[in-house]
Amino acid sequence: MGKRYGYEVIGVDNYTDYELKASGYKTVNSKRYNYNVLTQSGVDVVTDDINNSKFIDKMIEEKVDYIIHTAAQPTVTLSITNPRYDMENNVVATFNILELARKLDIPVSICSSVHVFGNDINENLEEYEDRFANFPESFDEDYSFLKGKVTPLHASKAVNEIHGKAYIDTYGLPVGIMRLTGMYGPRQFAGMNHGWVSNFIFRLLKGLPLHIFGTDKQVRDILYCDDASRVFYDFYDRQVAGLYVIGGGVNNLVSIRQVIDKVSKYLNVKPEIVMEPAREYDLNYFVGNSTKAWNNLGWEPKVSVDEGLKLTVDWIKENLEYFEVNE
Numbered sequence: 001m002g003k004r005y006g007y008e009v010i011g012v013d014n015y016t017d018y019e020l021k022a023s024g025y026k027t028v029n030s031k032r033y034n035y036n037v038l039t040q041s042g043v044d045v046v047t048d049d050i051n052n053s054k055f056i057d058k059m060i061e062e063k064v065d066y067i068i069h070t071a072a073q074p075t076v077t078l079s080i081t082n083p084r085y086d087m088e089n090n091v092v093a094t095f096n097i098l099e100l101a102r103k104l105d106i107p108v109s110i111c112s113s114v115h116v117f118g119n120d121i122n123e124n125l126e127e128y129e130d131r132f133a134n135f136p137e138s139f140d141e142d143y144s145f146l147k148g149k150v151t152p153l154h155a156s157k158a159v160n161e162i163h164g165k166a167y168i169d170t171y172g173l174p175v176g177i178m179r180l181t182g183m184y185g186p187r188q189f190a191g192m193n194h195g196w197v198s199n200f201i202f203r204l205l206k207g208l209p210l211h212i213f214g215t216d217k218q219v220r221d222i223l224y225c226d227d228a229s230r231v232f233y234d235f236y237d238r239q240v241a242g243l244y245v246i247g248g249g250v251n252n253l254v255s256i257r258q259v260i261d262k263v264s265k266y267l268n269v270k271p272e273i274v275m276e277p278a279r280e281y282d283l284n285y286f287v288g289n290s291t292k293a294w295n296n297l298g299w300e301p302k303v304s305v306d307e308g309l310k311l312t313v314d315w316i317k318e319n320l321e322y323f324e325v326n327e
């Protein structure tokens with residue numbers, strides 16, 4: 001994508017297999033797939049860890065113009081089983097990147113998650129036949145923060161946001177803090193606890209059971225990958241520092257059950273559902289209001305759920321060999 005826009009891009013990833021392995025998925029082929037896609041599209045891919053101080057020092061010499069920081073431990077579940085790993089790969093890693101941006105005096109985008117809203121949102125939901133509903137339908141940056149049950153992931157993402165604000169306020173650094181909703185699309189190799197849309201699609205294609213925790217009426221405003229990546233370009237163009245809720249919005253509000261129904265119908269398969277106990281930290285409804293991102297960055301989601309699901313299903317179908325499960 002970078003080359004398409006005329007940028008030279010360095011991609012940094014430690015290619016950890018921690019999350020996918022914990023899901024019982026095999027990782028080697030999927031990691032290699034994305035490595036190849038990036039190198040073939042002209043990205044200079046460096047395999048290293050952003051917690052490696054020698055690597056960070058080397059990046060200072062590269063004199064980059066902008067950093068998009070997406071490396072993370074992204075799951076609630078692994079933050080609970082290994083909070084230190086979460087701390088190191090979210091809090092410390094993001095701090096390292098903010099420091100690098102400060103030393104280079106360049107703009108930086110960092111990623112948070114809608115989890116930081118907290119699940120007190122669950123208290124006021126209405127229950128429809130195939131989904132939960134909330135009025136008002138969407139939440140913006142001013143809605144309350146960290147209310148309800150909080151896990152180490154909520155804490156680390158909240159610290160990322162606060163650190164981002166500290167670097168804006170203290171150093172005047174242009175930091176874009178992207179509070180992202182559930183993302184999906186081609187080339188996402190989902191785990192059991194992260195990337196649920198892609199996870200359900202490949203399991204449906206392989207005839208594997210779908211595990212649902214508590215209820216399939218959970219709602220998200222799912223965000224297609226191209227829409228998600230575009231916000232980082234829009235931020236670089238305008239550099240209006242601050243926190244942004246980045247989601248599919250009310251037009252892309254969909255429940256787990258609705259996604260499974262749409263995909264099953266498209267593939268003409270019957271899903272096997274395994275209901276698991278509810279998790280007390282789950283957020284049963286989230287839909288973002290991205291008016292601030294539109295006003296400040298000119299960003300809005302463009303790909304509809306139906307269009308995005310079709311593109312994702314078609315890609316996974318063509319690349320099913322890369323989705324390997326141990327069980």
Ligand SMILES: NC(=O)c1ccc[n+]([C@@H]2O[C@H](COP(=O)([O-])OP(=O)(O)OC[C@H]3O[C@@H](n4cnc5c(N)ncnc54)[C@H](O)[C@@H]3O)[C@@H](O)[C@H]2O)c1
Nearest residue numbers: 013014015016049050070071072074111113180181182183
């Ligand atoms: N996927 C979603 O639905 C979602 C939702 C909300 C927020 N987010 C956030 O968006 C960002 C990107 O998410 P994603 O889904 O692409 O995650 P991902 O897990 O698919 O990708 C993260 C990458 O970071 C790499 N990585 C992890 N620790 C590293 C380290 N110390 N050094 C170098 N590389 C490291 C991993 O190998 C992985 O390839 C994350 O901050 C995540 O928390 C994601």
